[in-house]
Amino acid sequence: MQVTVEESSGLNRTLKVHVPEDTIQENVDQRIRSLGRNAKIPGFRPGKVPQKLIREQFGAQARKEVISDLLTSSFRDALTEKNMVPVGTPEITEMQADGGQGLEYLAKFEVFPEIEIKSCSDLTLKRSVCEVSSSDVDETIEKLREQHRTWSSVDRASRQGDRVQISYRYTAGTDDESVKHGSFEKVWVQVGQSSLTHEFDEKINNVSAGDHLEFSLVFPDDYNHQSLAGKPADFEVDVLAVEEPGLPVVDEDFIKKFGIEDPSVETFRAELLKNLEREMTIALRQRQKSEVLLALYENNPILVPQSMVNAELEKLLKPYREAAEKQNIELDDTKLASRFMQEAQRRVALGMIVGKIIEDNQLKADPDRVKQTVEIVASGYENPQALVEWYYSDQKRLQEIQHSVLEDQAVEWVMEQAQVVDESLTFSELMRVNANAGK
Secondary structure, eight states, X not given: OEEEEEEEETTEEEEEEEEOHHHXXXXXXXXXXXXXXXXXXXXXXXXXXXXXXXXXXHHHHHHHHHHHHHHHHHHHHHHHHHTOXXXXXXXXXXXXXXXXXXXXXXXXXXXXXXXOOOOSTTXXXXXXXXXOOXXXXXXXXXXXXXXXXXXEEOSSOOOTTOEXXXXXXXXXXXXXXXXXXXXXXXXXXXXXXXXXXXXXXXXXXXXXXXXXXXXXXXXXXXXXXXXXXXXXXXXXXXXXXXXXXXXXXXXXXXXXXXXXXXXXXXXXXXXXHHHHHHHHHHHHHHHHXXXXXXXXXXXXXXXXXXXXXXHHHHHHHHHXXXXXXXXTOOOOHHHHHHHHHHHHHHHHHHHHHHHHHHHHTTOOOOHHHHHHHHHHHHTTSXXXXXXXXXXXXXXXXXXXXXXXXXXXXXXXXXXHHSEEEEEEOOHHHHHHHHHHHTO
């Protein structure tokens, strides 16, 4: 067998493989002899059929099967000979297997990059330090009160924090007839919170039940329906009702809503503190991981296989496509792919870089930490032990936790090598920074 690397650019490789006719014929002969032992042809006993007759009847089929087998085995042998590891399935082109000419083809594929992690000792990394305070518990209680607020009708004009029930109609300056006209009945909109557009929200401030409004506005350029984005529209709005919020008192009845057996304020605050500290631990770990991964990515630029990037891009686009299909919205796939291409490249590169760190340092997921992580995840559920058992009952589910723990261990290894500077954050700052990092 002859193997040559015909061309090479970046991570792309093309192997030219030639399998001589002698090899093909040898394999065909073996196949014919095998067929002869079991062939059933009228007039002959099994195993006594002349080879010439078997070759005439099964020769073409035998050669086709041999070529198929040799295509797989010769490519595998060619990779071994040239010490190459392909990414994904190769593209086989220009295949020739005419009788007497042997087998010849081109195999095009990508290879994994050679990665050498730069020393982490020169990296300067921040380590966030945080504590949950009594004021953080107070703030959480206020948020819970707001989530359980009640609404009462008022005979006055609307103001910030109120909600307004409206029915409205619009006519938009668009050629898309499916959305040119629209009407909605008995819709609740909270004053001061984004609904349709910022200008629309301003119109429902300081209005009373029975008011009729007529106005024009322009949909934002980034409006979620492309046919309306940037288009003017005329609105008619009827105000049906105005209601103000009422916040519940933090008493036993309120506390019991959260499943706390001892409905005292002290116990309630202690449970909230425990929950916030759990959120803080998770947020600190995620923030530290993001800090390290960003430094590794910037410090170790590598080429990544486009086939892996494309696969990662498909994962990123999938939820957007599914949401668009449910809402019957047409997506610009090219524009969306362009938006997420860099993130797909970053994820693939980081997966390879972290994988190299794990391999070079022979890191293994610590079983105790895996169990601790599962218990932390489960602690936020009504029946924690059931969720722990659910994870440990399926190796695939548990592997997700093991992979996360292994990444954490790789992050810690980097932190041990790097120069670390502590930065203090309040709980609110920590949660706000993490929320913005996820956008």
